[in-house]
Amino acid sequence: MAGAPVSGLAARAQVAKLARTLGVPPASLAGLEQIGAKALTTYRTAVLDAAYAGARTLSLRLARLIYWLPAWLTAAVCRRRIAPLLAARVVTELPARRALAIVLRLPPAYLADVCQCIDPRRARDLIRLMPPVRVVGIAQALITRGDYIVASQFVDYLGDDTLRAVTEAVSDEAHLVRIAYYMESKRRLDHVVRILPRERLRKAILLVLDEERDLLLEVMSIVAHVSYALKRELGDLAAAQDQQVLNNIVRATEAQHLWPDLLPVVAALSVDSRQKVVNLPILRADPTILRGLLAAADAHDLWGTVLPLLPLMQENMRWKVAELGAELSRPAMERVAAAAVQGEHWRPLFDLVARMDAPKQREVAAIAAQYGAVDERLYARLAKLATDYGFGDYFDAVAA
């Protein structure tokens, strides 16, 4: 069934985040990606809210008590006796400036522990007030622990100066890529990517070449979730790599069902890059990959993205797509036709249909006739186009 494109990468990241919130291994939540990133986020925030609500009175009253204590004394007590979870609860109930006075007296390692328990939505004012140098210390502590999920949750609330300070302090782009993968707001991700110096951004994208680090999905996620212009720039950079790298990307995309993420990236590439990608020999050599691509285009309403790619394909690739496209069901063909109507993609569609067998051509003529019932001029135009492509007879037969 056709639906809105669903990002498998975003859902995958959300499953990992939910698993962390629930304290279970991500593998135990396998399969929940199908629910979609948005619903998984809703669920996770509901769990966080329920946990906060459960002990709200306690943390609120404790915060009122602490409010009257000097900041140095509270910080000293925190360091010696207050567990990070309790501190995380209380600090979100304090006025931000009061909380800041305490936080500035605590070491980065302790604050990193608190960050692991805190809901950043409830500490946004405090996070914005934090001096960049303190945030850098906490970020480095979290990265040392490999807690990229926690680090990512704070990025949405950091100011640009603080973000710059953190990215400058973190010299390895792999850490930044891992943090970006888990970022909640994709608009924010776009902004963060733009803040990065171009050379570092190039290095981050070229991490796809580093098989040992296994960051393919993380890098793909960045390219898939940034805005159109950046998608093109970063996508072109990846597409410029040798065929082996692109084959790996295509194989991973099929294996992990990530066509809804990758197809819009391919569509955003420059013409040369698009041509290179859509003619990759692996697409012809392994029919399961092309079949997976077509199935994803149908399931995620991406025919409007796929059809304009067809004219960039070489003859042998078009024949292969036609061969597998002929396996599509009648309802699927109707959805392809709907995309052709919406985007005026009849020419690439008919070029493909011309390579299919007679029953499929007849089926397309019948679908076109449905449009003809409401728009005779469109039908006449399609009949002429079909004649140009050599299967106009079926249009005449349907009309008769």
Place this chain on the structure above:
Amino acid sequence: MATVSLDELAARLQRPPESLVEFQAASRAQLQVLSAATNAALLREECELRSALNCALGKPLGWLLQKWLAPQ
């Protein structure tokens, strides 16, 4: 294995059932795991908070303070 309904899950999270409508796509086994993990996480957090309070103030004082702080 007891079955878990989305309504029960929503009630546990104090959310309207329609907020979890997308989870109808999840299998019964997945919902079961999700529900168990959610209950465990909420319970664990509550226990850790109480333990943290006891640890911070000493057990008797922590207990008394809990009574005063959270009389409900």
